[in-house]
Amino acid sequence: MSTRGAATRDRLLSAALALIPEVGWSAVTTRAVAERAGVKPGLVHYHFPTVPDLLTAAALTFCTDFATHWLDLLTDAPDAATGLSRLITQLDAHPPEDPANRLMAEIALAAPATPTSARA
Secondary structure, three states, X not given: OOHHHHHHHHHHHHHHHXXXXXXXXXXXXXXXXXXXXXXXXXXXXXXXXXXXHHHHHHHHHHHHHHHHHHHHHHHOOOOHHHHHHHHHHHHXXXXXXXXXXXXXXXXXXXXXXXXXXXXX
């Protein structure tokens, strides 16, 4: 994939991640993602065959980044107690109104209803 194509794909993923907590998983549309990403709607389907494929890719990207961050907090700690303390500090500092909370809830609710082919 070209640099330009990768950048467009990243913009689409970011747009989907922003829309999911705003409107809900099932209300995200090709048109809304394209508009948010600043591209023509046809580009959405050039990069992702279906909206569920796009949403699944976006969710996997978010969850991977999220898990990596939390794992880094643990593995970079000198001992388990310090690692857990760092995790708790991060949780305490995380505001309840953060859109990431709604995003995680939407991902959890959508996961059982997402066809296996979209998750592969």
